[in-house]
């Protein structure tokens with residue numbers, strides 16, 4: 001069983017040396033357990049937080065020497081569990097490894113899903129975060145301006161497309177001309193701006209002549225700085241993530257932005273609300289699943305995946321995710337379906 005362990009806690013941006021590819025015998029399932037063969041492994045930004053000693057709080061950190069955790073689509077290859085048969089396709093959390101043993105508690109059957117990797121992206125956790133954050137917290141109305149960064153990624157691409165379906169004007173922000181072209185031409189965003197453009201802040205102001213009503217926060221950093229002065233009275237800011245800071249080692253010594261931010265939150269009556277998608281499965285996943293399947297089948301929402309072949313390439317691909325090298329939902333194909 002090949003598995004990728006956390007070899008060291010990263011200092012800032014992770015490097016390949018922070019991971020170790022290890023080999024161990026494949027375990028045999030006991031009574032009530034199944035053996036899973038990983039087909040697809042999801043790579044997601046939150047994994048960076050789990051590599052730190054003090055993790056994000058909602059889930060434990062990975063310890064040095066342990067297998068990296070992660071969402072997976074797997075095939076049951078041996079079963080001593082009454083509810084699972086050999087050949088079943090399941091969504092679970094087998095982590096960065098070829099095989100895993102499970103007691104079935106965290107497994108969701110996927111039936112004969114045609115593109116099972118979508119259970120990790122467009123029909124799974126990241127798109128669900130887009131749905132809940134945008135619709136329940138952001139609550140965009142027709143004609144309002146919605147801004148979202150990481151606009152071609154797993155979450156952002158879905159945020160922008162749902163906002164368009166709700167009649168909003170959507171301004172995306174992404175890293176590079178190719179991604180921006182895709183956001184406008186394929187995903188139907190009204191505008192998409194390159195976050196690396198030296199004139200980014202001015203261009204954002206020009207692209208939002210009526211201000212910003214919903215800012216779906218995925219990134220923080222310079223994008224957030226450029227957004228704050230443009231927020232309208234009564235703006236909503238669902239706080240989903242702030243990837244620009246996940247590699248920060250200490251608090252920045254740059255100017256204290258807090259007083260300016262607090263002034264805007266107060267004067268513009270801004271509603272900022274953080275959310276962790278794990279909290280919403282019980283009451284919202286069904287509605288999400290129904291709506292999303294309908295939109296995808298009708299061609300109203302497009303889902304792009306960035307598929308990397310081979311478990312051994314997961315560390316480099318994950319480092320690339322934190323640098324914006326992925327284009328679409330990043331998944332590793334660990335074995336042929």
Ligand code: NDP
Pocket residue numbers: 044045046125126129149150151152153154155156173174175176179195218219221223239240241242243244245275276277278321322323324325326327328329330
């Ligand atoms: P993506 O597929 O969007 O990949 C990450 C993207 O972040 C990169 O491609 C890059 O896009 C962008 N990025 C990286 N560094 C920076 C930077 N310094 N400034 C601006 N953008 C940057 O990832 P996801 O869609 O999976 O995740 C998006 C966000 O949502 C993350 O913050 C993640 O933590 C959060 N999240 C939160 C959840 C929750 O429950 N609250 C659930 C799921 C995700 P580009 O180069 O195009 O700018």
